[in-house]
Amino acid sequence: MAPKQYGVNELREMFLKFFETKGHLRLPSFSLIPQNDASLLLINSGMAPMKPWFTGEQEPPRHRVCTCQKCIRTGDIENIGHTARHGTYFEMLGNFSFGDYFKRDAIHWAWEFLTSPEWVGLDPDRLYPSVFAGNETTPADDEAFEIWNKEIGIPAERIFKFGKEDNFWEHGSGPCGPCSEIYYDRGEKYGCGQPGCTVGCECDRYMEVWNVVFSQFNNDGEGHYEELKQKNIDTGMGLERLAVVCQDVDSLFDVDTVMNITKKVTDITGASYGQSRERDVSLRVITDHIRSATFMICDGVLPSNEGRGYVLRRLLRRAARHGKLLGVNEPFLFEVCATVIGENEGHYPELRERQDYITKVIRVEEENFARTIDGGLRIFNDMLEEHKAKGEKTFSGTDAFKLYDTYGFPIDLTTEMVAEQGMAVDEAAFRQLMQEQKERARRAREALGDLGWAGIEFGKDMPETKFVGYDAANLENCPGKILAIVAEEELRDGVLEGADAILVLDQTPFYAEMGGQVADQGVITCGDARFQVTDVQKNKGGKYMHYGKVLSGALKVGDAVSSTVDGKRRKAIQRAHSATHLLDKVLRTVLGAHVQQAGSLVEPDRLRFDFTHFSALTPEELSEVSRQVNEAILEGYEVHTDVLPIEEAKQRGAIALFGEKYGDTVRVVDMGHGYSVEFCGGTHLDNTAKVGVFHIDSEFSVASGVRRIEATTGLLTLETLNRNQDMIFEAAAVLKAKPFEIRERAQQTMEEVKTLRHTVEAFQAKEAVNEAGHFLMGAKDVGELKVLTGTLPDADADRLRKMGDFLRDKAPNVVAVLSAVNGGKITFLAVCGKDAITKGIKAGDIIKSVTAICGGKGGGKPDSAMGGGTDVLKLDDALATVDDFVAGKLGL
Structure with missing residues (x-):
């Protein structure tokens, strides 16, 4: 009985609806970017985003859940396109139980979904389950065997028992358990033809379509397994694999939604699928990689040289190179992503919403790579030929x-x-x-x-320094006690006098440098003693280390001190930091949700903000960013800070820095009751209006896929505006115009300069031609060729080229070498007419010969070449060899 011909999109919806009828909560796919899981670069399985629900760390939204999860795996990237079963992007259908149902229901529902005529309707006689056979540490899964055999009715000889490698799921220590897989017999045409070919064979006849993991043990990491109190179900079924079975096609590349993408690639490249193995591999690679790239970019991944960004870059570059193998030398992948979106937007509407952004990212990366690969390929091919020539x-x-x-x-x-x-x-x-x-x-x-003493450790019995600097009342004369002193000079009787040192206090109002915000400065006093604080660092033990110098008096451990922060400087830092939060918010609004903070530096009234984005901001985008930030400042949003449980903070929409580790509670800075909400431990204003004027100084690239904005606030911005106004008045005076007329007057002046430059260049070109004509009259006859050499004092390379072009075009039988000396360096130009080239004389060869004599090098084409030299005393000797060089080539 042939399976029903369901499409990929039909099967996805059918699976989710089926488990909704079994009381499961349907959840949308999680992002491909793992959240709060540093162990993964990208989501690679259906259960990966739900780890906290499996371990019991978090309460799931319901104890029965079903999903269709986007996944990326690149461990076998070299096999993509060469085999029928490997792909980097796939969708994993899954039903999950967190302490609810277990083996019996999971097995019965799997069988019902696969075999019932109401659902997929596969032939039961072509399905073969497998169970865990057991080993010396873990018992065999007899319970699953009994369910398959006695309740489902599968004969014992059709239930396969496999070892730990195939039928036991674990990943280091933690929850684990046996699994039960279901294989579908696709028929002899997909088999290897070997005697004894059956379930477990490496050929493509028996395809695994279902895998349910019974999470019932806890592995302590040393080979000991204990029963879990909360037993879970983790089912994984590859959507594309099930479609291969239902559509009875050769591979996952042949299912409907994937093949439609391949057809688009063939339309662009002109390469027919099935024409040759090499072309099929390239078509499959392009199809697979553009699927992965489209979904990754949609979820916020940008091409870069590390982490998940490098995975994306590698996929796009492999796809682009295979395009070149098919004869496409222009960017084309960005055109294919429209088909990927069209095939998947029904279940993933965000693809259509972000289509313009996805397309632009892919096109920019293609264009960047084209510049890299074109130069690199030439060098690579030269290297390759050298290796081959040597065998x-x-x-x-x-x-x-x-x-x-x-x-x-x-x-x-x-x-x-x-x-x-x-x-x-x-x-x-x-x-x-x-x-x-x-x-x-x-x-x-x-x-x-020496980068300082930030790594200094103090005794474990010493308490962490308590930071009390959020409260403005503590910024002046804040009490504290010295717990430790580290000095460059030896203390006399434990007393510090007149030396550079570090003080550690029990509590401090000084903010230590962290999170991109620079440290506070100020003074610590004790009686007549005065310590100037120039920097503050927090070590791993939580001690605040106050760097500075004793200006007067003496200090010792145990002294009661008074700390005062430089309030004017603190306010300037707060202005810049609060503006940074507003900038982060506005960039997401103007450029898109893909923008993520990639670093920052907050100094007094100056900020630097790095963020992920794929191209330079246009003048219009920069203007809009500046306008919206200043509007938020003028709104006078109140700034509130709260310390909240991390989950509550996330529910409020607080933005966290990706990759940062946070504790159970976090400090949340909220501007405008939800306008900007971020995790942040830094110091801030109490109202955005106090930022003053926000001004963008520059925007540029700092790494692939990472841009940087440098900006000022407060007094620095006012200084900039005043300085710019002064420059405008000065420029107006120079141009003899009013300030509002500067642009028109400057354009008028530039047009006049341009006209004068053209006139001068035309005169110089005419002069060079006339001079070249005089040179030609003095040429020597060498055989049938006219050979001339000459030196032009202080001529530049452009003048030499103009003269050379005239000589080459005027006299087909000319061989000319011209030189000029500037600043002790020689510039050579050699040209050869058509007749000279026909006789085997090449300008590039001549240049290599004469420059070598003068301690230089050069090269070029047969008709024109340039080079240089440094030994001016040998210039005449070099030019004198040209006649003999030509004569030798002519055999005279």
């Missing part, structure tokens, strides 16, 4: 490192391209060179000198 089968690590370090060519791409030529990269040598580079960088950092 080598290994591409040297030195060459691979040079491609990476000098030309920006990714090592994984080099490895893949070398493998296509039947060779291998010496990766050990490459890694060694990478390590040496890191060591050089480390030594360079060390050469910068």
Whole structure:
């Protein structure tokens, strides 16, 4: 009995509806970016986003849940396109129980969904379950076997028992358990034809379509398994795999939604699917990778050189290179993503909402990579030919490192391209060179000198410093006690006098540098003693270390002191920090939800904000960002801070820095009752109006996919505005115009300058041609060619080129070498007419010959070449060799 021909989108909806009838809460797919889980770069399974619900750390929204989860796996990326079963992007259908139903219901429902005519309706006789066979530490899953055999009615000989590798799920210590898989017999045409081919064979006949994990044990990490009080169900079923079975196609690349993407790729590339294995591999790679890239970008991943951003960049670059293998040398992937969106928008409407953004990110990355790969490919091909000429089968690590370090060519791409030529990269040598580079960088950092005493540890019995600086009342004459002193000079009888030192207090109003905010400055006093605080750092033990110098008097451990923060400086820092939060909010509004903070620096009335974005901001975008930030300032939003349980903070919509670790409680800064809500431990104003005027100084790239805005607030902005106004008045005076006429007058002046420049250039070109004509009259006859050399004092390269072009075009039989000396350096130009080139005379060869004599080098094309030299005393000797060089080439 042939299976019913359900499409991918039908199967997804059918699964979710089925489990809704079983009391499950349908949840949308979680983001591909893991939340509060540093163990994963990207979500790679249906259960991964639900770990806290499985472990009991958090209460799930319901104890029965079903999802269709987007997943990315790149561990087998080299196999993509070569096999029928490997893909980087896939969707995992799952039904989950958190301490609710267990094996019996999970197995019965799996069977009902797969075999019932109301649902998928697969032939029961073609389905084969497997169970855990047990081992020396964990018993066999006889319970699951009995359910399959006695309740479902599967004969014992059709229930397969496999070992831990196949039928037991665990990942280190923690919850784990046996699993039961269901295989579908696709028929002999998909088999290997070997005797004894059955479930478990590596061929494509028996395809796993269902896997239910019975999470019933806790592994202590040392091989001991104890029964869990809360037993869970984790079911995973690959949506594309089920579609392969239902549509009776060869591979996941042949199911309807995926094949429609491939058809779009074939329309663009002109490569037909099924034409050849090599073309099919490229079409599959492009199809798979553009699916992954589209969903990753939609969820906020941007191309970069590390982490998940590097995964995305690698996928896009592999796809772009396979496009080149199919003859497409222009960006094209951005066109394909529209088809990906069209095939999936029914279940993922956010794809259509973010289509313009996704398309732009892909196109920018394609264009950037095109510039990298075009240069790198030429160098790679030259290196490859050298290795082949020597009969080598290994591409040297030195060459691979040079491609990476000098030309920006990714090592994984080099490895893949070398493998296509039947060779291998010496990766050990490459890694060694990478390590040496890191060591050089480390030594360079060390050469910068002592970075301070931030790593100093104090006794464990010493309490953490209590920070009391959020309260403005504590910023002046705040009491405290000295717990420790670290000085560059030895203390005399435990007393510190007139030296650079670090003080550790029991409590402090001084904010320590952290979270991008610079430290407070001020003074600590004790009687006549006065300590100037220039920096504050917080060590791992929670002690605030006050760096500075004793200006007068003496201090010792145990002294009761009074701390006063520089209030004017603190306010300036607060203005910049509060403006940073407003900027973060506005960037998300203007550019999109993909924007994430990637770093910041907050100084007095000055801020630096790094954020993820794929291209430079347009003048219009920058203007809109500035306008909205200043509007938020003028609104006079009240600023409130609260310390909340982390889950409550998230429910309020507080934005956290990705990758940061937070405790059970967090400090939340709320501006405007929800306008901007962020996790933040820094100091802030109590009202946004006190920021003053916000002014953007610059916007530029600091890394691939990361932009930076530098801006000022408060007094610094006022200084900038006043300085700019003074410059406007001065410029107006120079141009003899009123301030509002500056632009028109400047444009008028530039047009006049442009006209004068063209006139001068035309005169110089005419003069160069006339001079070249005089040179030509003095040429020597060497065979049938006219050879001339000459030196033009103080001529620049452009003048030499104009003269050379005239000589080459005027006399087809000319060979000319012109030179000029500027600042002790020689510039050479050689040109050859058509007749000279026909006789084997090439300008590039001549340049290499004459520059070598003068201690330089050069090269170029047969008709024109340039070079340089440094030994001016040998210039005449070099020019004198040209006649002999030509004569030698002519055999005279």
